[in-house]
Amino acid sequence: MRRILLSFLLVIILVPSGYFGYTMYWPQTLLKAGKQVPIRLGSGALESIQTLHRAGILPYPQMFRLAWMLMGRPILQAGLYDFQGRVSQEQVLRRLRNGQSTPLNLVIIPGWSLAMVLHELHSKSPYLNLHALPLGEQAGQQLADMGVGANGSAEGWLFPDSYRYVPGTTALSLLQRAYQRMEGNLRHLWSQRASGLPLHNPYQALILASIVQKEGAPPAQQAHIAAVFLNRLRKGMPLQSDPTVIYALGKQYHGHLTSQDMQVSSPFNTYLHAGLPPTPISMPGMSSLQAVLHPSDSQDLYFIAQGNAYHYSSTYAQHIQQIKQYLQTTARTAS
Template identity: 85%
Template sequence: MRRIFLSFLLVIILAPLGYFAFSMYWPQTLPKTGKQVPIRLGSGTLESIQALHRAGILPYPQMFRLAWMLAGHPILQAGLYDFQGRVSQEQVLERLRNGQSTPLNLVIIPGWTLAMVLQELHSHAPYVNLHTLPADAQAARQLADLGIGAHDSAEGWLFPDSYRYVPGTTALSILKRAYQRMQANLRHLWSQRAPGLPLQNPYQALILASIVQKEGAPPAQQAHIAAVFLNRLRKGMPLQSDPTVIYALGKHYQGHLTAQDMQVASPFNTYLHAGLPPTPISMPGMSSLQAVLHPSNSQDLYFIAQANTYHYSSTYAQHIRQIKQYLQATARVAS
């Protein structure tokens, strides 16, 4: 009788342990397509467990919570988690405590405008929290009021790079990181700038770098193009940069500039107004920033691009001759 009682007692003790071990270590087979579960930033442990349970990743959520408690209440890291094949609850716990999630990145490309960055952010929904993100025509000023940008505008102030985030990250926090990166890089480059530049402050360097960036030249040509624009500033000549007119036209730009377009009444039209436009026209990358602050040693005032070949000249007469040669070469190719 005693032996039966001890056996019964042993079963009572081991059965829960066996159930716990089964629920935690016996893997379940997921669908061929797998499962993807976002654990959002700021989610509590119970909220995270419920999200995994609803997705079919945790068939025994109470056992998972017990295992989490026995493990010392580790933080379950926010992230986008992909589960494939056969997965046990113990493996899920290890992945979440170590943050082994799928990388999410917002990439800002050199030459993008603020409107393009905001459009890209919207494409990252629902993983990016877009709450309080300005989206109207006054977004540049509104972001500056929120501490993202300076001189009443966020245009030009977001450093092109890849910014990793986890689900639930606010769009404003990502933009803040990009702004701080641009601030730090611009401050460092300005402190080591070449002497004698006709620029009064780092913001003017940022504006000119944004124009050099939008000219679309390869990095090897940017320092020479920057020198042309800087020489024009020294002489009080208009910069006459097509990208500034395109920026002024905004949504009215049809893919090519017409004679009428060149007369658009805007402070950004550098054919009509000498000096720099009021704000940057794009997000300049590192190479264009360096080009403006360390330009080529050149007296050139003009340039034209022929495919990937650039022709520079220091006089208007030379410039006209190069334009004629370019047009003749183009005509020969067309015929």
């Protein structure tokens, strides 16, 4: 009788244990394409388990929950999880506990405008929470009111870099991180700026750096280009930067500036207005910020680009001569 009772107890112990081991450690075969499951930021453990169950990753959600509880109720990390081939529930639990998810990144490219960043968020970031993200012509001012930007605009204030996030992250929080990076870098660089710059505050440095950035020159040329613009500011000359006109035109720009375009009535048109435009025109990278605050030692007032070669001059006569040479070279190349 005792032997029968022991056998019965062993069955009672081993069968549930075996079932638990089977459900947790026996891998199931997923569809050939696999599964991609977003676990959103702020999801509780039970919500995450249900999400995985609905996606077909957890056929035995109650056993998964039991294993999670026996493990001490660890945090199941938010993330975008890819499951391929054969996957066990134990492997799923381990991956979520360790946060082994597919990286998601918002990449802000140097020279992007605010409109381009917002377009990236809306068109290529499906797992971000876009709630409260403003759009339209007033987006820059609205973001500044939300703590993303200063001087009444978010334009120029987002530091170009890669910003990692998980599903459910708010787009606004990502932009706040980018703003804090720019504000911190600008404040540090301004404290170490060269002496004698015709700039009154860090915001003016940000505006000029955005113009230098949009000129499209390689980093090795940016300090010299910055020197040209700074020299013009000292003399009260218009900056005469094409990218500011392009920014003023907005959607009316079609890839080539015409003589009519150059007369566009806008405070951003630096052919018509001396001094700096009212806001930055792009998100400047570190090299253009450094170029403005540590420019080359130069008296030049003009420059032209000929392919990868840049030609500088300190007088208008020299500048006209270089333009003639450029046109002659272009004509010979075309023929």
